Amino acid sequence: MTNDKTKKIQPAKEAVTEAPYEVIYFAKKHRISNEDARDIIEKHGANRKEADKAGRRISV
Template sequence: MTNDTTKKAQPAKAAVTDGPYDVIYFAKKHRISNEDAKGIIEKHGANRKEADKAGRRISV
């Protein structure tokens, strides 16, 4: 067997963290309603840092 270095796998995490959150996942993560989660995701789009901040503010 040889080590074939021409085939490199893409990191799985990169594909997940590039886009906006899934509404159901975000709602469960912050323990908020799906409607609130959808509004936050629509407002902040793919900016996960700002979306998480908004989710934490609502969940308190």
């Protein structure tokens, strides 16, 4: 098997990080209510970094 660098395959991790969080998963991760999680996800969309920041602010 050759190591052909011309064929680029998108890693699964990149595909996941481009999608918005699931509400229940996000709520459990930050120990917040589903309603708060839904609001954060609607506000930040697929920007997981900003969504995590907002989740940490609420969970404190």
